[in-house]
Amino acid sequence: MKPQNRKDDIVKAAAKLFKQKGYSAVTMRDLATELGIKAASLYNHINSKQELLNSIIISIAEEFTNEMNKIKNAETATDQKLTDIVELHIKIASENTYGMASLNNDWMHLEDQLEYYLTLRNGYEEDFRNIIKTGIQNKEIINENPEIILFSLLSTLRSIYLWIPKKEALDKHSLSKSLSQILIKGINT
Amino acid sequence: MKPQNRKDDIVKAAAKLFKQKGYSAVTMRDLATELGIKAASLYNHINSKQELLNSIIISIAEEFTNEMNKIKNAETATDQKLTDIVELHIKIASENTYGMASLNNDWMHLEDQLEYYLTLRNGYEEDFRNIIKTGIQNKEIINENPEIILFSLLSTLRSIYLWIPKKEALDKHSLSKSLSQILIKGINT
DNA sequence: AATTTTAACTAACACTTGTTAGTTTAGTGA
DNA sequence: TCACTAAACTAACAAGTGTTAGTTAAAATT
Numbered sequence: 001m002k003p004q005n006r007k008d009d010i011v012k013a014a015a016k017l018f019k020q021k022g023y024s025a026v027t028m029r030d031l032a033t034e035l036g037i038k039a040a041s042l043y044n045h046i047n048s049k050q051e052l053l054n055s056i057i058i059s060i061a062e063e064f065t066n067e068m069n070k071i072k073n074a075e076t077a078t079d080q081k082l083t084d085i086v087e088l089h090i091k092i093a094s095e096n097t098y099g100m101a102s103l104n105n106d107w108m109h110l111e112d113q114l115e116y117y118l119t120l121r122n123g124y125e126e127d128f129r130n131i132i133k134t135g136i137q138n139k140e141i142i143n144e145n146p147e148i149i150l151f152s153l154l155s156t157l158r159s160i161y162l163w164i165p166k167k168e169a170l171d172k173h174s175l176s177k178s179l180s181q182i183l184i185k186g187i188n189t
Numbered sequence: 190m191k192p193q194n195r196k197d198d199i200v201k202a203a204a205k206l207f208k209q210k211g212y213s214a215v216t217m218r219d220l221a222t223e224l225g226i227k228a229a230s231l232y233n234h235i236n237s238k239q240e241l242l243n244s245i246i247i248s249i250a251e252e253f254t255n256e257m258n259k260i261k262n263a264e265t266a267t268d269q270k271l272t273d274i275v276e277l278h279i280k281i282a283s284e285n286t287y288g289m290a291s292l293n294n295d296w297m298h299l300e301d302q303l304e305y306y307l308t309l310r311n312g313y314e315e316d317f318r319n320i321i322k323t324g325i326q327n328k329e330i331i332n333e334n335p336e337i338i339l340f341s342l343l344s345t346l347r348s349i350y351l352w353i354p355k356k357e358a359l360d361k362h363s364l365s366k367s368l369s370q371i372l373i374k375g376i377n378t
Numbered sequence: 379a380a381t382t383t384t385a386a387c388t389a390a391c392a393c394t395t396g397t398t399a400g401t402t403t404a405g406t407g408a
Numbered sequence: 409t410c411a412c413t414a415a416a417c418t419a420a421c422a423a424g425t426g427t428t429a430g431t432t433a434a435a436a437t438t
Binding site for chain 2: 021023144148162178183
């Protein structure tokens with residue numbers, strides 16, 4: 001009734017290797033070796049290499065979209081929305097460090113699902129942009145080019161997965177607090 | 190006396206394709222097609238695919254290192270050093286949008302030169318970290334975790350190459366001004 | 379005019395790629 | 409005990425990989 005277990009192992013191992021070398025450089029034999037089996041055995045559980053990438057990326061992208069919908073529809077001030085977004089990125093990056101690497105670096109190797117992914121990503125960015133624009137109108141955010149503010153925030157948030165595993169062991173809570181301060185208080189009037 | 194011309198064309202085209210699909214996904218046949226020739230013809234000008242990646246990444250990494258040495262040795266205040274760093278990243282990202290993609294995403298496929306690259310990168314980050322620490326001691330920068338400040342700044346600076354070609358046509362000068370304000374004034378006491 | 383150089387070509391190589399087919403083994407439920 | 413299933417295996421394939429060897433045609437140099 002739950003024969004998904006082994007498949008999850010494979011997806012997890014795939015994400016780990018994809019982070020290390022990128023999707024294209026990881027072979028099905030690499031992946032099998034990581035799991036201690038032969039390449040052909042993988043196909044008892046999955047349909048294709050492509051499917052692995054799809055499920056890794058799309059599940060994260062959908063999580064971002066769902067959470068962004070909650071944040072944008074909440075009756076909260078702009079700086080609370082921004083804090084929520086920072087925490088969302090830290091949460092996803094913590095729970096899925098490997099997957100975030102694929103989402104950032106290998107999305108262009110999605111095939112069937114590429115268009116869908118881009119729709120999700122564009123929607124997410126558009127919601128984020130609107131939150132910033134509203135903040136500017138409300139004078140909660142300095143009146144700089146919203147495109148540059150968006151770019152600056154998103155760049156940092158998308159890179160969190162690279163820094164979380166660092167030896168310095170940034171604990172999740174103090175990271176969230178410090179990063180919000182640096183990113184948001186720096187933007188406030 | 191300058192038979193390097195054709196080789197430069199190849200390196201440039203390679204960097205462009207590496208940005209689009211990543212080093213591993215670009216074949217020598219792709220590269221040849223981009224240049225309107227056959228794959229084997231490339232080898233009249235270059236020694237290997239690996240060599241292309243090496244020269245793209247190492248030349249940029251060395252430029253960062255050289256410029257950082259000037260900045261750190263200059264007798265300037267911390268916020269001037271930070272402004273200089275922002276401008277350095279914008280300059281390199283503008284002049285070498287394609288190469289920056291390889292540097293960020295394909296450095297792990299360096300082989301012989303991987304160790305050298307990591308030495309350069311670690312040195313750069315260490316210099317940057319020391320500038321931030323000095324700024325904190327001088328009370329020019331808020332007393333947050335310097336590791337998080339470094340991470341936040343570097344994440345944005347390393348992503349500039351992704352945004353410069355955007356349709357919005359962020360012109361270089363206003364980008365530099367706005368970004369410095371957002372990143373640095375936000376950090377200042 | 380003769381020679382060298384530049385830069386393309388065709389043909390082929392040894393190896394690696396994702397994937398399929400068919401088989402074997404061990405554990406589970408009837 | 410018997411059938412079924414999950415999950416591994418061996419063997420193989422067709423296509424694609426980076427690269428080499430040897431050749432050719434035109435341009436530059438002597």
